[in-house]
Amino acid sequence: MHKPLILTMGDPTGVGPEVILKAWLSGALDGVKRPLLVAGDTAVLQRAAHLLQADCTTGEIADGLATHMLQAGNRRLAVRSLSNLPAPQLSWGHPDAHCGKAMLDYINWACDQCLKGTAAAMVTGPINKQAILAAGCDAPGHTELLARRCRTDKVVMMLGGAHLKVCLVTTHLPLKEVPDTLTTEDIVATIRITDSAFRRFFGCRNPRLAVLALNPHAGEGGRFGDEEERIIAPAIAAARQCGINASGPHSADALFHFAARGDYDAVVCMYHDQGLIPLKLLHFEDGVNVTLGLPIIRTSVDHGTAYDLAGTGKADCSSLVAAVTMAAQMAEKQ
Numbered sequence: 001m002h003k004p005l006i007l008t009m010g011d012p013t014g015v016g017p018e019v020i021l022k023a024w025l026s027g028a029l030d031g032v033k034r035p036l037l038v039a040g041d042t043a044v045l046q047r048a049a050h051l052l053q054a055d056c057t058t059g060e061i062a063d064g065l066a067t068h069m070l071q072a073g074n075r076r077l078a079v080r081s082l083s084n085l086p087a088p089q090l091s092w093g094h095p096d097a098h099c100g101k102a103m104l105d106y107i108n109w110a111c112d113q114c115l116k117g118t119a120a121a122m123v124t125g126p127i128n129k130q131a132i133l134a135a136g137c138d139a140p141g142h143t144e145l146l147a148r149r150c151r152t153d154k155v156v157m158m159l160g161g162a163h164l165k166v167c168l169v170t171t172h173l174p175l176k177e178v179p180d181t182l183t184t185e186d187i188v189a190t191i192r193i194t195d196s197a198f199r200r201f202f203g204c205r206n207p208r209l210a211v212l213a214l215n216p217h218a219g220e221g222g223r224f225g226d227e228e229e230r231i232i233a234p235a236i237a238a239a240r241q242c243g244i245n246a247s248g249p250h251s252a253d254a255l256f257h258f259a260a261r262g263d264y265d266a267v268v269c270m271y272h273d274q275g276l277i278p279l280k281l282l283h284f285e286d287g288v289n290v291t292l293g294l295p296i297i298r299t300s301v302d303h304g305t306a307y308d309l310a311g312t313g314k315a316d317c318s319s320l321v322a323a324v325t326m327a328a329q330m331a332e333k334q
């Protein structure tokens, strides 16, 4: 029997429960050759089913990791119910500290199953980072939280679709702190983790990595900044010394055109929005977030809690489908 993929439900007041239910009910996950298990809350999932006008029932079971089973027609979805939230009273877009704790419990439980080897991979739904802080967790996102729980010093946030994959050197921090945070060592570590993950999981024998500059025109010889000469170029040289096919620092404005047409396997970006703006322009619907460098497999939707859509039934589930599909593919290479 294949080990399951665990889908964490994310913020109970956001679109996470809805996109899971939508993907399951639509049959878009039927091709995934592993059992799926939602780590979440049955009452909240039932509320999402109601929102989608699905005729869905819930029953208790004791079957491996599952405690409940959702049933709609002949479809069944296993659930590990880890919270007991008052679903009808939850206000869309307003998670309290109880919701924050529930989000953390789903993630931590799923991570532990992957670490123990009882699950093949985890696929995360979107969380609210203020709510997990209110529940006592100061990690700025899943990426950092999972790195801590897996006792891994350095991981890489990658977001990707068929035409573009971006790997970030820095993630969740104020833009003004980026220049002082960048170090040659950290860029080398990002390049190495990216290179190794692309060989292992994405079928690249010699990954072509484009490393971006930080400043306009790659610093214009020092006139618009010296991070390229001081920090980034030495990192590329060190990576190349290790046999990695890294190039740059490339001017960020033009490089994405060439990456998207297939000249590179991945783009190493210096900060969050440098990579995520072009990525979402091309892959808003089907982009997947993957944490590289963990001892477990974690993929995620590329979007957030979408409070403007929560409770309307209008959220698109394509990214969730892509994230589950990618987790299943990566699990085959584990």
Ligand SMILES: NC(=O)C1=CN([C@@H]2O[C@H](COP(=O)(O)OP(=O)(O)OC[C@H]3O[C@@H](n4cnc5c(N)ncnc54)[C@H](O)[C@@H]3O)[C@@H](O)[C@H]2O)C=CC1
Pocket (backbone or CB within 6 Å): 015, 019, 125, 126, 127, 128, 129, 130, 142, 289, 300, 301, 302, 303, 304, 305, 306, 307, 308, 309, 314, 315, 316, 317
């Ligand atoms: N992996 C995670 O847990 C992530 C969590 N977040 C969190 O989400 C919250 C909101 O972040 P934002 O930057 O506003 O991003 P967002 O992705 O929630 O929303 C941005 C825009 O995209 C739309 N959108 C998002 N998901 C959609 C979907 N499935 N279908 C159709 N339209 C969709 C929204 O309606 C909104 O107009 C923040 O608390 C942020 O920290 C954001 C990104 C990832």
Ligand SMILES: NCC(=O)COP(=O)(O)O
Pocket (backbone or CB within 6 Å): 140, 141, 142, 143, 144, 276, 289, 300, 302
């Ligand atoms: N915009 C991507 C993002 O914020 C992902 O955060 P997380 O996967 O670390 O939760």
